[in-house]
Amino acid sequence: MNIGFIGVGNMAKAIIEGLIKSNSFNSKNIIVHSRNKKSYEQFAKRNNITVVDSNIEVVKKSEFIFIAVTPSVVKNVLLEIREHLVPNKVLISIVSGLKLDRLEELTDYNQPILRTLPNINSSINEGLTVYKSNDNLSGKMKENSLNILSSFGDIIELPEDKFEISGILGGCTPAYAYLFIDSLSRMGVKYGLNKNQATKIAAKAILGSSKMVLESNKNPYSLIDDVCSPGGDTIKGLLSMEENGFKKSINNGIDSIIKDK
Numbered sequence: 001m002n003i004g005f006i007g008v009g010n011m012a013k014a015i016i017e018g019l020i021k022s023n024s025f026n027s028k029n030i031i032v033h034s035r036n037k038k039s040y041e042q043f044a045k046r047n048n049i050t051v052v053d054s055n056i057e058v059v060k061k062s063e064f065i066f067i068a069v070t071p072s073v074v075k076n077v078l079l080e081i082r083e084h085l086v087p088n089k090v091l092i093s094i095v096s097g098l099k100l101d102r103l104e105e106l107t108d109y110n111q112p113i114l115r116t117l118p119n120i121n122s123s124i125n126e127g128l129t130v131y132k133s134n135d136n137l138s139g140k141m142k143e144n145s146l147n148i149l150s151s152f153g154d155i156i157e158l159p160e161d162k163f164e165i166s167g168i169l170g171g172c173t174p175a176y177a178y179l180f181i182d183s184l185s186r187m188g189v190k191y192g193l194n195k196n197q198a199t200k201i202a203a204k205a206i207l208g209s210s211k212m213v214l215e216s217n218k219n220p221y222s223l224i225d226d227v228c229s230p231g232g233d234t235i236k237g238l239l240s241m242e243e244n245g246f247k248k249s250i251n252n253g254i255d256s257i258i259k260d261k
Ligand SMILES: NC(=O)C1=CN([C@@H]2O[C@H](COP(=O)(O)OP(=O)(O)OC[C@H]3O[C@@H](n4cnc5c(N)ncnc54)[C@H](O)[C@@H]3O)[C@@H](O)[C@H]2O)C=CC1
Pocket: 006, 007, 008, 009, 010, 011, 012, 033, 034, 035, 036, 039, 055, 068, 069, 070, 071, 073, 077, 094, 095, 096, 117, 118, 119, 120, 171
C-alpha cells in the first residue's frame, strides 16, 4: 500500500513522521514530491522515504494521495494531476477551507475523496484530525483511509459546516498553546529559571492539564476552581489576567480568522 504526498511542507512532514513512528507503514512506501527539492531532500533521506520527480508520478505510484500544498496553489496542482486520478485511488486533502464539492469539481465526480484538517502534533502521534469523506469513498478503501489517519492521532468525523471552527480549534491551537507555554517560560526566565527548566515546567503543567480536562469528567471551569486556593496565588493571577484581556484576546483572535474567511 503506497501513500503519496504532493507538497512536503511542515504539515506533510508532521504526518509522514507520525506514519513512520506508528510502525504501521514501511517508509519506502511513502512516495513524495514537492516544488522545492532542497526543502525536503534531507528530510526524505533521514526518513528513508521515496522521492519521485513529479506530482503525476506520486499519483501513478500511490493508492492514497495526500494533497498537502497551500490553498493558493491547490487548484493548479489538482488540474495537473486530474487525468491520472482513477477511482481506485483515494485523494486525501489536508487543505484548509477546500470543500468536498470543490475538490470533486477539480478532479472527477467518481473520485473517492477524504477531506481532512489535521494538526502539527501528528508528528508525535498526538494529532487531532477532523474528517469527512464523499460518497465515493466506502468499504475497505474507507477503512484503510481512516486507519492511515488514526495512525498519527485521534480522528473525529464532522459535517463540513463544522469544519471551519473545528479546523481552527484543532489545527491552529497548537500555535496558540506554544505561545502560551513560551509566554510562561519567559516569565520563568525573568524570575531566575533557565529557559529549559522554565519551558519544561510550563509545558508539563499544560500537558497534565489537558489530560485532566479529557480524563476527569470535570469541566475546565470547575478544574480552575480546584486550583484557586482561597486567598492564594492562583486567583490573584487569574483575575489580573482576565482583567487584562486574556479571554477577549482569544475571542478576538478566533473571530478575526472567521471574519477573514
Ligand atoms: N501547518 C499546519 O499546522 C497545518 C496545515 N494544514 C494545511 O496543509 C497545507 C500545507 O500547509 P503547510 O505545510 O503549513 O505549508 P508549507 O508551505 O510548509 O507546505 C506547502 C508545500 O507545498 C509545496 N508546493 C508548492 N507548490 C507546489 C506544487 N505546484 N507542487 C508540489 N508542491 C508544491 C511547497 O514547496 C511546500 O513545501 C495547507 O493547505 C494548510 O491549510 C492543515 C492543518 C494544519
